[in-house]
Amino acid sequence: MHWTSLATLAFVAPSNALIRFGCSQLVVDRLDPLVNPGMEPSPHLHQIIGGNSFNTSMYKEDHDLAKLSTCTSCQPSEDFSNYWTASLFFRARNGTYKRVPQKGNVGFEGQRGGMTVYYMQASLGDYQQKAKVKAFQPGFRMLIGSPTASTKPEADRYPQLTYTCLQDMNTRYPETKDFPSKPCPAGIMVNLRFPTCWNGVDLDSPDHISHMSYPANGTFESQGPCPASHPVRVAQVMYEVIFETKAFNKKTDWPAEGSQPFVWSFGDTTGFGNHGDYVFGWKDDSLQNILDEECYVQCKTMKTQSIEEMNKCSVSRKVNENVGDDDWIEAIPGQKTPMAQE
Template sequence: MLWSSFIAFALFAPSHALIRFGCSQLVVDRLDPLVNPGLAPSPHLHQIIGGNSFNTSMLPENHDPPTLSTCTTCQPSDDFSNYWTAALYFRAKNGTFKRVPQKGNSGFEGSNGGMTVYYMQNQLADYAQKAKVTAFKPGFRMLIGNPMANTKADANKYPQLTYTCLQDMGTRYPETKNFPTKPCPAGIMTNVRFPTCWDGKNLDSPDHISHMSYPASGNFESQGPCPSTHPVRMPQLMYEVIFETKAFNNKEDWPTDGSQPFVWSFGDGTGYGSHGDYVFGWKDDSLQKIMDEACYVNCKSMKTQTMAAMNACAVKNRVNEDIGDRDWIPEIPGAPALHLKAADGTV
């Protein structure tokens, strides 16, 4: 489905709660306060968006984003949550690397990198959006995906983590589990969809995943029921991250063995290790009010700020290192072991 068709339909569709908004880049840094709290540098590089209270250690007992943040890079001015994904690199034939920048999605072209965030009651194509959902609670956090995954079987444990090779900014299909194998004219989009069933008790878990679950049967899109162990239906949180590949689309710069040249900052060249992290930080009950409102994308109860204000919010890097934004670097920060796909498709 083309995004232009989605917008056209949305203008005339029944209005119920679904929000889509842009967020500018807060910082690109080797920090991960969810998985590696207090560790600087963390094992691999991330691009972070959201509230400027993001720091090395964000333990829930002493970190309340709406209280500690003074600005946010996200369009909703009440959203001080933090959202992050790994950084992406292009590997040249000589073995050097350069970071692939992010760019704004359709409607957010003026943003400084970042990503697009969705909160949905039902699947994106369901314009009714009538399902009742319980918004995330203060202190809630989660991740989805596994950076150690390097086979399709591993990746299939997380069925809603995919890639789209953008022919233009309206392309949304097909989706693949591995990196695109051909140059993508408008960039590579990673789609990160989180589980939607909560155990109703724990705001986090040791692996940051177990307190959440996929539906017991079917999936979120088919309105599958939540399992008895995780009975509380929550919004579908989704990221769209667009990597601007135009500087790396010359096929002559790609490997001659038929493999593709992109590598995640944790060393994965297959794409199967895609993952995303989330720390909730909406002010008061603002997210629940939006989810309870009859609205579609443009919700009256969602206070917004200008693109200039989003772009102006930033934090300084805690880790001082060359991440390959300007010059080619000999290795990815942290020097992770590379998991590259061979010409025959094996890992």
């Protein structure tokens, strides 16, 4: 998919397509309250952003993120949602690992790690805002992708989970379903776009996916209709996670036989297991008010905080282990044995 750059769109015409904001890192920890509620540690490491009420028991119905959080690592000061993905590691030729850090996107260079979040009201080219979307409701949660996917057909079940090999910070295409096969000068951007049709009833489902659906035909960008089983059109949530690979871009550090050296924290070396989690936590009707405003990136109804304030919001790691930030480690946290080397 070829996406026109946001910087270009901003000067083309007044647009009513989306909101875009940065979120600093809240914590990097081996917790997953959506898939593994109450489990400490969970099977693999995640990087989490958003409200500081994030914990292993937040799956409970009475866990109101907006009321229980006292700060958020996201730019909108009324967004206490939590967003997370797996962490990424670099595998050295000697079989040791180091966690690949994240960095802020264009316009958010001062944020501490984290990622960029979008809520799309319509496609990037829909300047007339022909379609309306409904905000998520308190208690809503979902995930997309599968950590067990190891082939392209399996990954293709989730058509909008991709990678971009950044030549510079404005690169947005081409996108691939697997990890880049060569060093990326400005980093690897992981793109996650969630389904946009809701069944209108369930805030969650046993697999955290089936209460949501892709359009019956076409795509969200082409304004394809929602299926009858999932008739409510919601905003498209999108993550852009930029992993800073500059310390790992020497080709002489890559495997001698030519394979790529990056590994997801759950052990995937293909990239096909790309997945992400989302738990809604906007205060009151703040998100719906923003979506109804028909605004672009910066909205009058969106209360914001400074990057300095975003960077101050964090929580302590619950699982005490070496995650490879400073030292090379023998195994990825949660992986019982070091991965076999070529």
